Amino acid sequence: MRRMKLLTKTTVYFLLIMLPVFTAGAFYLFHKFNKEIKHETDEELVNDQLEWLRYLDTAHIDNPIFRFNTQEFQLTPTDKPVQKKYKLKGVHLYQETEDAQAPFRELSQVISIHGQNYQMVLRKSMIEKDDLLKNIIHVMLIAFGGLLCFVVISNWFISRNMWRPFYRSLDKIRQLQLNKMETPDFPQTPTHEFNQLNEALNQMTARIHQDYINMKELTEDAAHEMQTPLAITQSKLELLLQDENLSEEQLKNIGQTSEELQRLSRLNHNLLLLAKIENQQYPFTERPDLHQVIAKYLSLFEELIREKELNIETSLVPTAPWPLHPALADIMISNLLGNAIKYNYPEGHIQITLTTNTFTISNTSSLPEIPAANVFQRFKKNDQGYSNSNGLGLAIVKKIGESYHIRISYQYRNGLHIFTASC
Template sequence: MKVAKKTKLIKKTSKTFLLTGLVLTVLSSIVLYFYTKSLLQDQVEESLYSTEARVVDALKNDQIVLSFPPITQLKKVQHIRPEILKDTIIYDPSQDEMEAFRELSTYKEIKGQIYKITVRNLVVESEDILVAIVFSNITIFVLAFLFLFFFNTTKNIKLWNPFFTNLEQMKKFSLSSNEEIQLVDSDVLEFSELKDEILLLTSKVKNDYENLKQFTENVSHEMQTPLAIIQAKIDNIINEHDINDKQFEQISSIQKDIQRLKHLNQRVTILTKIDNNQFVKVENVNITKLLKEKIENFKELEINYISLNSKNDLIASMDIYLADILINNLISNAIKHNFEEKDISITTENKTLVISNYGQNELLHPEKLFMRFYREVNSVQSSGLGLAILKKICDLYKFDLSYNFSENQHSFTLVFK
């Protein structure tokens, strides 16, 4: 589904106000145009009938009536015809050009003689008046709406200011911070109620966060003690009692499970801390130096098939503890899934780190690789939480982490932005 483009509240209300004003201005101008035109036309026609009545009165009183073309024309005719009222264009000697006139032609029988009385009035003058009125109306409307727009915008900004201020405070709100969220009150009831609800909600969320954090830390701490005790008791059994090969195999399996529980506990704790934004310390970490240290550590374990190709030091801004986990998990994953101890290559260039190890088969679902406890269908081992922790760390610092399989090489590419 296509997401609609987001618009700021003040901009949206102002845009709506201006569009409404524009529509009202256009509609009112159209209505005013036709209404004024009708009034002017009625006025012109009333003037024509008035002039025609004066001519008739003059004829009835035996006064001499002269024609003043094109305004007034008097003509004797033989027959009475219907009255004619129309617009026409005729030559105006005073202007020496063709002009538009409103024309009234009537036929009157006065003292036994039939007269055709034609009176005209210039339409141009009425049109000029009409245009002036409409233009004045548009000007007044535009000025009024501009004034109201700026006045309304200023009032809206002042009215919504508590809302925007509280919104900015909510954006800065952090569960890991000890500072209380600072909200401003408003004389608008809804904004005031919103402020109270936000304070109540943030307080509850913070309490729940602290309880969850404390619970996770307590569980992690409490698990370490019994695991250490179990490990110590198993060591005592091995050292103080004679055991056969089968018992030794079973005890060794228990030790492996204990170690796995310890690692699982540590990794769950790390994931929880990352989710809770507890790693807030950021410093420039020399990734290249860290890689060299890790490679030397693995060489002490007789893992001598890791090579590093780096021209310049790769520096990343992050928590140094998480950087150590990030590099350790990447190399450990490559060693764990490497085939027949073939070469593992590590390359750094600019802001990019690539770790590649040999593999016979491509992953069936690479898009699920960074999911917690994801397991390939044909694999007896789970990817555990190592890659999930990698993804979490990269998401925390906006690093790009991707996987690719090409020419029997499993490659993880990490771009430090």
């Protein structure tokens, strides 16, 4: 669903409200003008009738029967009874000069003159008045249209000026980067509501920034404080393993403890790495060539590949600069390639494809498909038989993708586990 900007939405709503109001106002004025013109014409007809009645009442002629027949005045004898009240109505009559039916207002009444009943009909042409009404409506529509345009444009400029502090605050929020170790300042505005908003934003960003600093310090302190005792403990265990007086059972237990300690060290390292990625402590400064990174780790894993007798197929473009921090590019490739080797079976296959914006690695494995809900979640891979794993490798890859707008996806097809990264 396409969403409109607030200013556009306000203008559209304003138009939706004002157009019916202006239209109703135009119709009202039209009918009002039309009614007034008809009323004035009817008054003229009544006055003309009074003048004719005075004239006919005082006329001295030998023949008491009158007969007049013109388009605007008719007086003809009739047997109809005298009418106390005249009748007014609109009629259309043919006019030779216009060669068309023309509108008239008509007054008719049966009167008595010298004892003889006559049908008196007076008419007034409405052509000029209709033209006048059309001209008035034309001018009125132009005035209303101009007024509407002026109001809409004025409203748009006023609204844009009023909402400018909001958009400035919005731009500052969009440009906010916690890793730059600075807090934005949202200034005072002439509008009370925007001042309240900016004050709330200042408080919120200050809290977020302080939480970020605390988290960053905790991450750095944990990395230092935890790795040191782990390294010391690991060193002590290695010394114990060299003691010839230990029994085989003791050596076995110490060896298992050492392995778990190494696993704990890797877990600590990976959790700290995830925290650093989430805190955006790896700013994007350059584009590492993914071709060189893949070649480097193929060389580093060469012994493992040879040990399992894996068949490696590659299709790589000569250069593929990706929008990644160099250290995270190494981690992404080493995790994906390491998993493809580690969980493969002897004499299995690995296929690597690299284009300018897509990296795909697929591998055979005796392990089943990873459920879509679990594939990138932390600590979920052990449930599927992935031994000696802390379940963070793919989670780290996914988090790297999210931080640098790289889409990471997983498929299982024809016995192959396929991971794809697209930028």
